Amino acid sequence: MQPTQRGSQQQMPPTPALVFDVPKLDTFLTRFEQALAEHWPHSVLSYSFKTNSLPWLLSYMRQRGIWAEVVSDTEYELALALGYTPDRIIFNGPIKGRDRLWAAMLQGTVVNLDAKREVEWAAALARQQPETPLAVGLRVNWDVNEYCPGESTSDGADSRFGFSPASGELDAAISTLRDAGIQIAGLHMHRNSLTQSVDVFRAAATVARDLISSRGLELDWVDIGGGFFGAEQGHPTFADYVLAIREVLEEVIDPARTRLVVEPGASLVAVPLEFHASVLDVKQVKDHTFVVTDASRTNIDPLFRRKRPFQYDLETNATHTRPLQTIGGYTCMEDDRLMDIEDEPALEIGDRIVFYKVGGYTMCYQSKFFIEFPPAVYIRTHEEELILVREKPSVSEYLQGQQWIPAGDHINAAANGKSQWLAPHL
Ligand SMILES: Cc1ncc(COP(=O)(O)O)c(C=O)c1O
Numbered sequence: 416m417q418p419t420q421r422g423s424q425q426q427m428p429p430t431p432a433l434v435f436d437v438p439k440l441d442t443f444l445t446r447f448e449q450a451l452a453e454h455w456p457h458s459v460l461s462y463s464f465k466t467n468s469l470p471w472l473l474s475y476m477r478q479r480g481i482w483a484e485v486v487s488d489t490e491y492e493l494a495l496a497l498g499y500t501p502d503r504i505i506f507n508g509p510i511k512g513r514d515r516l517w518a519a520m521l522q523g524t525v526v527n528l529d530a531k532r533e534v535e536w537a538a539a540l541a542r543q544q545p546e547t548p549l550a551v552g553l554r555v556n557w558d559v560n561e562y563c564p565g566e567s568t569s570d571g572a573d574s575r576f577g578f579s580p581a582s583g584e585l586d587a588a589i590s591t592l593r594d595a596g597i598q599i600a601g602l603h604m605h606r607n608s609l610t611q612s613v614d615v616f617r618a619a620a621t622v623a624r625d626l627i628s629s630r631g632l633e634l635d636w637v638d639i640g641g642g643f644f645g646a647e648q649g650h651p652t653f654a655d656y657v658l659a660i661r662e663v664l665e666e667v668i669d670p671a672r673t674r675l676v677v678e679p680g681a682s683l684v685a686v687p688l689e690f691h692a693s694v695l696d697v698k699q700v701k702d703h704t705f706v707v708t709d710a711s712r713t714n715i716d717p718l719f720r721r722k723r724p725f726q727y728d729l730e731t732n733a734t735h736t737r738p739l740q741t742i743g744g745y746t747c748m749e750d751d752r753l754m755d756i757e758d759e760p761a762l763e764i765g766d767r768i769v770f771y772k773v774g775g776y777t778m779c780y781q782s783k784f785f786i787e788f789p790p791a792v793y794i795r796t797h798e799e800e801l802i803l804v805r806e807k808p809s810v811s812e813y814l815q816g817q818q819w820i821p822a823g824d825h826i827n828a829a830a831n832g833k834s835q836w837l838a839p840h841l
Contacts, residue, residue, distance in 0.1 A: 426801045430693040430767065431709045431790040433778065435472065435804075438797050439687035443645055444479055447679065450653035455661055458675040459525070461505045463641050464490045466680025467688070467778050469792060471804035473497050484641075484678035488515040505638065505678060507554065507603060509533075509576065520549055525676065527552040527603035527638060529577060534588045538595035545596065552601025552638060553578055553588055555622060559606045562618030566608040574606060580626065589630060599632055605640025605678065613651045613659045615642070620663035627667045637664060638676035645682025653682075681775030688774030690715050690790075694766045695745070704740045706762050711744030712751050714790065715773040717780035725754055730767040733760035742768065746786050784813060 428434060451458045461482035464473065468490070473483070474497050483494040486508030492515075494504050501522035509529040511519075513536045519526050520540060528534055528551050541549050556577035560567045567574075578585040589599055604619040616639060623637050639660055644651055657677075661670060692710030699705075712719060736758050744751035753770075762768075781789050792805040 425799060426795075427767065428691055428791070428793050428801055430691045431714065432691045433714075433773075433790055433792045434689045434691060434801070435469075435774070435792065435794045436687045436689065437475075437794050440475075440684065441797075443683045443686065444476075444481065447653045447677070447683065450657045451675070451677070454654060454657040455670050455675045457671055457673075458677070459505070459636070461676065461678045462683060463678045463680030464493065465779060466641075466775050467684045468493065469778060469805065470497065471792070471794065472684065477503075486510070488512045491515055491519065505676060507605070507638075507678075520551065521547065525552065525601065525636060525638070527554050527601060528588070529554040529603075531584070531588070534591050537597055538591050541595040541597050548598070549596070550598040550600035550635065551592065552603050552634075552636060553585065553592075553599060554603040554605070555580065555585065555626065557604070557606065557619070557622045559608055559615060559618065562621065563608065563612065563614050566610060566612070566615055568607045568609055576605075577603070585626075586630075599630075599634075601634055601636040601638055601676075602626060602632070603638040603640065605638070605642065607642045611642055611644035611651075611682075613655050616656050617659045617663055620660045624663050624667050634668060634673050636674045636676050637668070638678065641678045641680050641682070643677075643679050643682040645679070645685060647686060685775035686772045688772070688777075690770040690773050692768045692770070694762050694764055694768070696764060697762060704737050704761075706740050706742050707745070708742060708753070708768060709745055710742075710753060710768065710770070711746050711787070712753050713744070713746060713781060713785060715753070715770055715777050717777060717782075719750070725773075726771040727754070727756075728769045728771075729756075729760055729762065730769070731760045731762055733763060733766070735761050737761045783808075788813065 447460055451460055459482055461484040462476045463484045465486060473493070477497060477499055482503045482505060483499045484505040484507060485491045485494055487510055491504065491506060501519060501524045505525045506519045507527045507529065511533055516526065516533055516536055517540050520537065528537065537549065537551055554577035556574055556579040558573065578588050580586070592599060602623050604623050606615065606619060608615040619639055626632065627634060643653065643656055657675070660675065690710065692708045694706055694708055696707040697704065698707065738758060740756050740759060740762060742753045742756065744753060778789070788808040791803060791807045793801045794804050795801055
């Protein structure tokens with residue numbers, strides 16, 4: 416189906432569909448670029464792949480000169496496949512594989528270690544190649560609640576990431592690496608927080624500052640992580656964060672020599688994504704109105720834990736309102752309900768609902784197939800043109816790479832005492 420024109424001049428995609436608004440995305444990218452250019456020019460803006468790994472988006476980031484921040488071998492390989500060079504990748508996370516880690520260390524990737532086996536593997540590489548200069552960063556485990564009470568996003572206050580200075584594991588990692596002749600070139604400070612306040616980043620910088628001076632570190636980078644607030648207007652701005660971080664770190668490092676690495680995700684891509692849905696049916700059950708749509712909460716709140724209300728627009732010719740309408744999804748789960756709306760136009764079949772600001776941690780958690788395939792994705796260009804960048808998958812694409820015994824062979828497989836769905840080669 417082709418996009419249609421409705422009401423305003425803006426093109427509308429057939430529903431359900433996700434739409435990335437490129438001008439909005441550019442606004443956020445430019446803001447972060449400018450904040451760094453003004454307050455820490457010797458810096459790296461990387462994008463956290465996990466937040467939304469739509470291939471179009473990742474390619475667009477690369478074209479804009481933004482680096483990749485990846486946390487698995489698979490994400491690393493995706494970055495390479497999309498044309499990122501190893502020296503424009505930040506490699507984080509505790510699940511790196513040994514061979515990928517070694518290749519990354521040898522090819523100029525910014526590597527932050529986050530597991531003891533990675534420290535051992537790095538040391539082993541240094542022993543194998545004593546002439547090759549090697550450098551890594553270490554993720555620091557620090558207690559956000561100690562500095563900013565109530566900010567931790569985990570149930571207990573403790574984070575499970577990084578090496579703890581308090582338990583001695585950070586110093587043990589430093590000694591192992593130094594003994595192997597590896598430079599400790601960076602600290603990685605990422606922590607999510609509840610309010611994304613500037614104070615959390617000031618605290619991260621403070622922990623880094625104290626480690627730099629107490630451990631005598633000469634760093635090439637401080638990676639302050641992601642977790643920034645990215646609103647269309649108001650504070651904190653990206654510049655507020657960079658300035659606060661700089662104020663603290665300047666006490667122990669020269670920003671002209673040590674790079675600040677940032678790895679934002681949601682603050683760049685949440686706002687620019689819209690989700691378009693249509694009303695399929697309107698049902699009355701006692702005094703309750705249910706609006707059945709071709710959207711699902713699994714599309715835009717896949718973990719069912721969103722607390723903030725959605726921002727939305729209704730496109731309808733309705734002439735009266737209803738006191739309460741429940742907007743329901745297409746799945747068979749009773750709790751697949753997107754929102755209750757009060758005193759809003761009485762929706763009818765064919766009306767459109769547009770949900771805004773749904774780009775962060777939505778598409779990446781969406782199942783490959785639950786009743787429906789994930790929706791098509793469009794971009795809206797600066798010229799307000801809609802371009803399809805990902806089709807909704809087809810059944811034949813879904814079946815690609817799968818192995819199964821065709822219908823007629825079930826009986827033979829059962830007779831051989833094998834499960835009927837064993838792959839033929841097993
Ligand atoms: C190591 C790391 N960097 C960056 C991010 C991006 O965070 P956000 O999307 O909140 O900016 C995350 C997300 O949890 C992360 O774990």
